[in-house]
Amino acid sequence: MTSTKRKRIKxxxxxxxxxxxxxxGFGRRFKDASIAIYRYIGSYIEDIxxxxxxxxxxxxxDDVLKxxxxxxxxxxPFSNEEEAWPPPACVIDKLTDEYSTYYKGEMRxxxxxxxxxxxxxxxxxxxxIIDRIMGDDRWHSDPLK
Structure with a gap:
């Protein structure tokens, strides 16, 4: 019987x-359940x-990464804790059309x-994510345009 133990994400x-x-493609784990997708596309797995x-x-x-x-x-490793946070993101309330930013676990x-x-x-x-890396941007509509 093989173990299906999942690896801890760091x-x-x-x-x-x-x-x-x-x-x-390659992605680096950030805080707040985020991943940074590199611009670079490798020809093989070690072509990082x-x-x-x-x-x-x-x-x-998380299940994607685990x-x-x-x-x-x-x-x-990140050089400091601040560097490990993803940048702010926008939240749009579809009912009220109000805008907020989400950063470091807080809404403003x-x-x-x-x-x-x-x-x-x-x-x-x-x-x-794979579609977006490949240039298919249908999952990333920009309602701010």
């Missing part, structure tokens, strides 16, 4: 994300990004203008 873990075309240049940072379900479908290839009222350029707060499934 801040700074870098995950290899298999892409449909055989290449690999050399710098911390991200194309986007979003929330991700499942093993995206293996951890290394850990890149905001204006539409303050939300321009921020990621919309959401938790993403694996396939939606």
């Amino acid at each position: 801040l700074g873990d870098v995950f290899a994300i298999p892409l449909p075309d055989g290449r690999f 990004p050399q710098d911390e240049d991200y194309q986007f940072i979003v929330g991700v379900y 499942s093993g479908q995206w293996p951890v290839i290394e850990n890149r 009222k905001a204006t539409k203008l303050e939300c321009v350029g921020l990621e919309i707060a959401a938790v993403w499934e694996a396939e939606h």
Whole structure:
């Protein structure tokens, strides 16, 4: 009988994300259940990004990271605790059309203008992150435009 023990996720873990075309995307674990997706796309699993240049940072379900479908290839510790936090995200109340920002676990009222350029707060499934890496932006509509 094989063990199905799930691995503990650590801040700074870098995950290899298999892409449909055989290449690999990469993501680094941040605080607040977030993952930073690197701009760099590797030709093979060890062809890892050399710098911390991200194309986007979003929330991700823990089961995606714990499942093993995206293996951890290394850990890149953050130089300080502040660096480990994802940037602020925008929350839009669909009923009242009011805006807020979410940052470090706290909500703060905001204006539409303050939300321009921020990621919309959401938790993403694996396939939606892969679609976005591959250039399919249908899961990332920008209601601020």
